[in-house]
Amino acid sequence: MKKSDKENTEEKIFNAAKKVFVRKGSDGARMQEIADEAGINKSLLHYYYRSKDKLFAAVFEFFASKFFPDIFNIFNSDDDIFIKFEKFIHAYIDMLSKNPFIPMFMLNEIKKGNASFAIKVISRAGVNIKAFEQLVEKEIKKGNIKNVNPKNLIINMLGLIIFPFISRPLFEVLIFDNNKNAVDEFLAQRKEEVSTLIINMLKPEKTLN
Amino acid sequence: MKKSDKENTEEKIFNAAKKVFVRKGSDGARMQEIADEAGINKSLLHYYYRSKDKLFAAVFEFFASKFFPDIFNIFNSDDDIFIKFEKFIHAYIDMLSKNPFIPMFMLNEIKKGNASFAIKVISRAGVNIKAFEQLVEKEIKKGNIKNVNPKNLIINMLGLIIFPFISRPLFEVLIFDNNKNAVDEFLAQRKEEVSTLIINMLKPEKTLN
DNA sequence: ATTAAGTTTAACTATTTGGTCAAAATTAGA
DNA sequence: TCTAATTTTGACCAAATAGTTAAACTTAAT
Numbered sequence: 001m002k003k004s005d006k007e008n009t010e011e012k013i014f015n016a017a018k019k020v021f022v023r024k025g026s027d028g029a030r031m032q033e034i035a036d037e038a039g040i041n042k043s044l045l046h047y048y049y050r051s052k053d054k055l056f057a058a059v060f061e062f063f064a065s066k067f068f069p070d071i072f073n074i075f076n077s078d079d080d081i082f083i084k085f086e087k088f089i090h091a092y093i094d095m096l097s098k099n100p101f102i103p104m105f106m107l108n109e110i111k112k113g114n115a116s117f118a119i120k121v122i123s124r125a126g127v128n129i130k131a132f133e134q135l136v137e138k139e140i141k142k143g144n145i146k147n148v149n150p151k152n153l154i155i156n157m158l159g160l161i162i163f164p165f166i167s168r169p170l171f172e173v174l175i176f177d178n179n180k181n182a183v184d185e186f187l188a189q190r191k192e193e194v195s196t197l198i199i200n201m202l203k204p205e206k207t208l209n
Numbered sequence: 210m211k212k213s214d215k216e217n218t219e220e221k222i223f224n225a226a227k228k229v230f231v232r233k234g235s236d237g238a239r240m241q242e243i244a245d246e247a248g249i250n251k252s253l254l255h256y257y258y259r260s261k262d263k264l265f266a267a268v269f270e271f272f273a274s275k276f277f278p279d280i281f282n283i284f285n286s287d288d289d290i291f292i293k294f295e296k297f298i299h300a301y302i303d304m305l306s307k308n309p310f311i312p313m314f315m316l317n318e319i320k321k322g323n324a325s326f327a328i329k330v331i332s333r334a335g336v337n338i339k340a341f342e343q344l345v346e347k348e349i350k351k352g353n354i355k356n357v358n359p360k361n362l363i364i365n366m367l368g369l370i371i372f373p374f375i376s377r378p379l380f381e382v383l384i385f386d387n388n389k390n391a392v393d394e395f396l397a398q399r400k401e402e403v404s405t406l407i408i409n410m411l412k413p414e415k416t417l418n
Numbered sequence: 419a420t421t422a423a424g425t426t427t428a429a430c431t432a433t434t435t436g437g438t439c440a441a442a443a444t445t446a447g448a
Numbered sequence: 449t450c451t452a453a454t455t456t457t458g459a460c461c462a463a464a465t466a467g468t469t470a471a472a473c474t475t476a477a478t
Contacts, residue, residue, distance in 0.1 A: 023321075028321065108317050110378050154384065155373050155384075158372065160368055164368065167367070170324065174331065175363065186361075252437085424473105424476095426472080429470095430467105432467080435462100435465095439459090440460105444453105444456080446454090
């Protein structure tokens with residue numbers, strides 16, 4: 001086969017592995033299922049990726065780079081602070097809409113013991129929480145935003161953004177009577193909802209004098 | 210052995226199973242690991258619980274009843290609507306503080322295909338989302354709370370409550386430099402944080418005339 | 419056309435793992 | 449104390465599954 005086809009096979013394996021690992025997790029996934037999903041012989045998995053662990057590591061790294069994307073630098077721009085938050089929230093929800101299963105996958109695998117691996121990816125991606133906290137404190141001092149706890153702010157924001165994707169299988173049936181279109185609409189509308197909420201958390205009270 | 214000891218063995222198995230299933234998930238858990246954790250012979254697992262599936266089902270049902278606890282009826286009381294929310298948030302975070310791994314376990318297993326099982330437990334627990342939505346709409350009409358979307362309200366509230374527990378392994382190292390005491394403090398303080406946020410989402414604007 | 423390198427396949431192996439079984443140990447009751 | 453029921457154990461089994469191998473096939477270059 002040609003080189004372009006070789007890459008094609010490797011890609012087919014990688015894409016199939018992404019699907020199956022996301023669906024079943026690192027333990028539940030079966031090499032045979034990945035091979036079937038890719039439509040190729042199981043031995044090819046080992047030909048291209050030595051072992052299940054190596055294949056999983058590749059998939060994990062791929063998703064980690066999505067989950068900790070290169071968008072925290074939005075906070076390094078010289079936009080107005082509220083614009084920064086709005087841009088970040090929109091960008092992150094857009095990413096999750098394209099990859100809705102990433103949060104569950106990542107957080108579950110991290111919990112099972114891949115935290116240190118994740119940290120490497122995070123620092124490589126330039127995610128800098130300390131800088132974020134300092135930014136918030138600076139804006140508080142300047143009086144541009146309310147006196148909020150930066151750690152709470154991060155968790156609140158990420159929770160509001162990420163939780164709907166993690167809990168979708170549950171609330172899809174519990175709240176939306178299995179109407180998947182309604183859920184998709186709901187998730188799309190979350191961009192505005194979360195932006196508004198965060199901005200309301202941050203907007204200083206109108207002084208009354 | 211005596212009957213009290215028999216129950217003791219069964220309990221030992223059940224408690225060990227809870228630990229291991231939470232740690233590794235239904236696929237990652239090994240019967241041998243559960244036996245070791247319980248300090249008993251592996252055959253006893255099958256003596257008391259027939260199969261891994263049956264043992265897992267018992268554990269799943271146990272956690273499901275915790276995850277969908279009998280506290281939604283707080284909203285059926287005749288407390289003030291803000292008190293209802295405050296009570297609910299406090300009660301739920303208290304429960305999670307005692308069982309911090311339940312959300313990750315439940316949501317992950319539900320995602321992997323136990324949704325229908327979960328629904329049974331939910332309805333048995335009397336969780337009634339429709340009633341909650343109607344309550345919110347009623348209070349909106351009465352002008353007691355702002356005109357919010359009830360579905361957004363539920364997801365926002367549950368996200369703010371649950372997400373910190375799901376993401377703890379990540380933010381513990383990323384935001385808290387592995388200071389576990391600081392994280393425990395942070396989580397305890399979330400009761401007030403979330404209550405305040407939800408109430409601020411609901412409090413009508415002060416009219417200016 | 420021939421060759422050498424890379425790719426694909428089916429058959430096979432080794433290990434892990436859920437589950438069984440019969441014997442041994444313990445307990446409760448007569 | 450003797451017996452029957454219950455509980456516990458270690459050895460074993462069968463199925464599932466990750467990984468190996470050697471041969472067959474394909475491709476690109478000469």
